[in-house]
Amino acid sequence: MNLNTIHNVYFIGIGGIGMSALARYFVANKKQVSGYDKTKTEITDSLEALGVEIHFEDSVSLVKQPFLNPENTLIVYTPAIPKTHTELNHFLDNSFRVLKRSAVLGEITKHTYCLAIAGTHGKTTTTSILGHLLNECEVEVTAFLGGISENYNSNLILNGTKVTVVEADEFDRSFLTLSPDLACITSMDADHLDIYGETDELKKSFVEFTQKLKPNGKLFVRNGLPLKGITYGIEDNSDYSVKHIKIINGSYVFDVKTPDTLLENFKFNLPGRHNLSNALIALAMAVEFGCPHQQLANALASYKGVKRRFTYQIKTDDLVFIDDYAHHPEEINAVHQAVREMYPTKKVLAIFQPHLFSRTRDFVDEFAQKLALFDELLLLDIYPARELPIEGVTSEWLLGKIENKNKKLVLKNELISEIKQSNAQIILTIGAGDIGEEVKHIKEALSIAS
Template structure:
């Protein structure tokens, strides 16, 4: 299909972090954009303010009248249930319906595409790279799976020649893309509800990596079973960060590449995992041909991704950090970053598990990761697209944790439970709707202090 022949774009699940950046993109290029989502959120409010029509009732009558079969593209998210009335209306009437991944494939096909793959680190790496390219003056659009603090948006730029996209392994979405330069940040088991086994996930990443014929344009960590240039922090690799130190709360480091040494780069996001994300972005930007000064400027001015180790309160008496982590490896990364920054302070983690299947598949790993914190408040599992699984709940997870202080909580009593803790560092963790509570938690903590 030719996107130039489309006048209208309708998104079912428009409030999702990935769907909403497509909505913004099509609005930027002059399409009429409308859509449905189940519940209002901060994201849908922002989209409505930008001039996009959104409703929250599954009702065919609310679809704009001028959205007809000849001029409308319908985009769906995998989370849409089969009985959804609007989706079935579009199916019955033979509208052009595409998954988000297919649409990204169409967009990237006609551009120079940077694709960032991996079970962790995609959003931050894409955000860093998109920001570096945009600040350098490149004609770029970057589709980010989180809100970039510099732009208060999950879309960077409005260019047409270059695209930066997250190559999402969920539902094998990344196989629709047409990457010119790519990286793989990690290949941990996840989405076993889709893949079944970790071997199947690995095979999918191998298939994605095969899309990059020139292996000097594929960047990988040193532990991955793929062919490409390696990237590492304080370890032997084709691109390696060395002489890493912290000055005034900021990482300062040198980068050894196959052809040169970049000196005294500065990067403010905490945690060695974020330094690794920055290294991936540096390797891709250098390979594309960006000057060192442009890369250094982009790194130094990058403010981070909302809900990726996002400081809400940062004072001597209290620190409050919010993070999207929803896999044991990501929770470990949060713990290590907090421990590096606040080695002698008591830490309270508030965790909302995401998906029944993920909780079941990684129950022992979740328990191990969460047990490292001094205190834990555990919310009910956020179901997202899933129905409950018998025996899989937060009580089961809590029983496997070994913290001296651990308890179940719910949204109604969460604020009180947080305020009763004497922890000096508080982290809220999870990919569900806990993110909608961050403002309320921050307000209550500020009042207490």
């Protein structure tokens, strides 16, 4: 497919984080862009501010010309869209070019120097760090992010088209459409078992991804993963390793050992060893790409993070409120470790919204174990996203497995009053569902109370 022949791009599910980044890309490339989504959000509002027309009802009658012309229109859809979707079926039945988001991303990046970040955890933060590093090193880069960068207030960094940085998403095997020059795998923990069925199939998919590297491409792997490549790790004997870690005023200060030398005096402002690991692999890929040490050090020190990735909403001596997207047991564990490292003596209240019935079912014991680590827990109902309920899989079932005396199942409209009754000094909101919509209300209520 030649994207130059496309004049109009229509998105089904335009409000998704990956879809909206593509929509911004096409707007910047002077295409006419329009789309459908189920709900109005801050993301759809920001796209409408760019001139993108969006409607929120599944109806072909609401799709405007020229997007009904199959000759020069591309239809992009997310696999989260149900197969019964009226608009999607209309385009499929009427000779339109209809592609998944991942296939379009593969097409865009195919003729660029592509750096791809894969792994069940850490993709979004690592991608945003790497995109920021390359941008600050004056590389002509486009970076497609799976979250909103605090530095750019966007999920797209657009500073030229020679180099692309992308998340290589294992969901629905999407990452197999990519052909990267440099790729990394941060983790291969079991997830998306609704797609893969079993962990071994997921691992096979990661192996298949490594075979998508271009000739002479390089693969980076976190030390300990069962793959061959350039290794990275914290304070170990990896090819790239973090050394001499200090915490100064809430920030990490450290050196990086490369295969050839020691690069000194990096500063990184995000807490948590998992984030430090993300910073290391971004630095390693940027070093291999050819970015100079001092520019990288300056760029990393100026990195602000991704919204909903350990994002400080309130940070005072008396009260800290942090919001995080964690939705897998290992991610919750990483958040817990980061909080305990930064605030070892303070009481922590976690508010968690499970994401997907299938994920809750598949990892219920692991969720129970990790959630029990917090001093207090408020548990919300499961956010279904694309799924129908599964019999017996409920938040009540999960709550019963959590060995913590200070636990409670709550409704969203009860959250603020429950939080105010706690004497915890650290408040965490955790989850990938619509709990993110509650953050601003909680922040407002806590700010007034303090």
